Amino acid sequence: MNKYHTLQPSTSAPRNFLTDTSNANPAFLLEEQNPQSNYLHATLKQIDSLANEDVEMQAPLSEFSTYLVVDTNILLHQFEVLAQFVDDVEKLSLPVIVIVPGAVVHELDGQKNRNGLAWFARRATAWLLEKIRERRSVKGQAQEATCKSTGNWKIRDSGEISTGEMFNDSLILDCCMYFLRERQTFLCSADNNLCIISQMQGISAITPSRFWSSREIAYAIYGANVDVSRFGIHKESYRNVRDPPEAAAVREDDSMMVDDEGAGNDFVSEHPINMLHAAVADHFTRLLIELVGKVGGEEVRQRSSPEEEALMSRHAPRRRHYTEWGVSECLEYLNGRRKVKVANPRPGVFLLKSYTRSVPGSRPGREWSRQGWRVALNSLKETAVAWGDVSIPESLHFLEPHIDAVFSLPLPTM
Numbered sequence: 001m002n003k004y005h006t007l008q009p010s011t012s013a014p015r016n017f018l019t020d021t022s023n024a025n026p027a028f029l030l031e032e033q034n035p036q037s038n039y040l041h042a043t044l045k046q047i048d049s050l051a052n053e054d055v056e057m058q059a060p061l062s063e064f065s066t067y068l069v070v071d072t073n074i075l076l077h078q079f080e081v082l083a084q085f086v087d088d089v090e091k092l093s094l095p096v097i098v099i100v101p102g103a104v105v106h107e108l109d110g111q112k113n114r115n116g117l118a119w120f121a122r123r124a125t126a127w128l129l130e131k132i133r134e135r136r137s138v139k140g141q142a143q144e145a146t147c148k149s150t151g152n153w154k155i156r157d158s159g160e161i162s163t164g165e166m167f168n169d170s171l172i173l174d175c176c177m178y179f180l181r182e183r184q185t186f187l188c189s190a191d192n193n194l195c196i197i198s199q200m201q202g203i204s205a206i207t208p209s210r211f212w213s214s215r216e217i218a219y220a221i222y223g224a225n226v227d228v229s230r231f232g233i234h235k236e237s238y239r240n241v242r243d244p245p246e247a248a249a250v251r252e253d254d255s256m257m258v259d260d261e262g263a264g265n266d267f268v269s270e271h272p273i274n275m276l277h278a279a280v281a282d283h284f285t286r287l288l289i290e291l292v293g294k295v296g297g298e299e300v301r302q303r304s305s306p307e308e309e310a311l312m313s314r315h316a317p318r319r320r321h322y323t324e325w326g327v328s329e330c331l332e333y334l335n336g337r338r339k340v341k342v343a344n345p346r347p348g349v350f351l352l353k354s355y356t357r358s359v360p361g362s363r364p365g366r367e368w369s370r371q372g373w374r375v376a377l378n379s380l381k382e383t384a385v386a387w388g389d390v391s392i393p394e395s396l397h398f399l400e401p402h403i404d405a406v407f408s409l410p411l412p413t414m
Helices: 035-051 072-077 079-092 102-110 118-134 164-180 192-200 214-225 272-301 306-311 327-338 370-386 391-407
Strands: 066-070 096-100 138-140 184-188 204-206
Touching: 035 102, 035 118, 035 138, 035 391, 066 164, 066 214, 072 079, 072 102, 072 118, 079 096, 079 118, 079 214, 096 102, 096 118, 102 118, 102 164, 118 138, 118 272, 118 391, 164 184, 164 192, 184 192, 184 214, 192 204, 204 214, 272 327, 272 370, 272 391, 327 370, 370 391
Parallel strands: 066 096, 066 184, 096 138, 184 204
Antiparallel strands: none
C-alpha cells in the first residue's frame, strides 16, 4: 500500500438511517425533522437541488484535472483541513474538484439531531452550500452521475442491498467509479474498510494522519509535481472535548513524509476554548453573510465602478458586494434596519478572529468570560430573530453543549 495513503482508525458514523422502499422510487428522501433542524434540512435539500442543475464549473479543467471524493467523516471530523485545502487550490488555480456524493449529503441529514455531531454537521453544511454555489472547486453529485443501470444513484438496481452501512459505502464507491471514467479520482475517507475496498477497485485513497493538513492532501495527489510548501500546514481545530483521543501510535514508515514548518516535536496543544471560538467566528460569519444576501436585495450586491472610485478620495468608503463583507459590516447593516440593540461585548467584536489587526477588543476564546460568550451570542440571536432567521438560533442551540463542555475544563495559567 502506498505509504502516503495511511489508514487510520475509522471515525465515520454508522450508516443505518438511509432506506429504500422499491426499485421505482428514489431511495433518498430527506427525513422529516423537528423544529430545531429546519435550517439544516432546508440547506441540505438546496445542496441536493444545486447538484442537479446543469451549470458548468468555473474551476480550470484540463487533462490533468483531479476529482477528490469526500466521505462524511471528513466533513464532520476534518472540516478545517478540507476547507483549507479548497482555499489553497482556489488560490493556486489548480484543476481540482471536490465531489460530495449524494449519500454523504443524506448522511449529514442523519446527524442533524445527534448528540455531539449536530454542531459539526451544521458547520460543514453551511460551508458546502457556500462553496457549491460558487461553482469553483466543490460540486455535488448529480442524480445521473452514477454507474448504476438505473441511471440514477437514488434508485437501486435490482437485487442491490438497500439498507445499512454497506449500502452507503457502495453508493460512495459508485460515485468514485463514475468520476474515475473522466479523470484521476481519489477517495478521501477515514473509513478503513471503505478505503481498502476502493483501492481494490483501482481508486486511490487518502486518509487522515495524526497531524493531517492541506499540504498532505496536496502531496498525496501531486507528489513532487507541485510545490507543496504553498499549501497550509497542520493546525489544531475544535473536536468534541469528551471524545477519546485519536490513536497516537502511527507507525512512522506508514506516515506521510512531508516537512511541515512549525509542526513536529515542539507541538503545543491549543486550549479547546480558543479552537471552539475560532470555529464559532467562522461559522456565524458565514451565516450572517448569507442572511444579508437573503434580506438585502440589490443594494448589497453593488460595487463601486472604476469610474466612481477614480473620483473618490482615498478614505471614502467603497461599495462592495455583500459576500466581501466582514462580520461587523453584516451586523451593522442588519441591526441598523431592525433597530436591534446589542449589549457588550458586541457580537461584531466577539466574532472576530483573535487579535484582528486594527480592531481593538478582538481576542482568543479563553480571554472572554463565560458571561461574555453568553451575552455576545444572545445578542447575535436577537439579530437573527429580528429578521425571522432560523439558521443562527438553530446553530446556537446545538453549540451550547460544546460551550459548556469547554468551560468545564481547567484553564492553563496565562
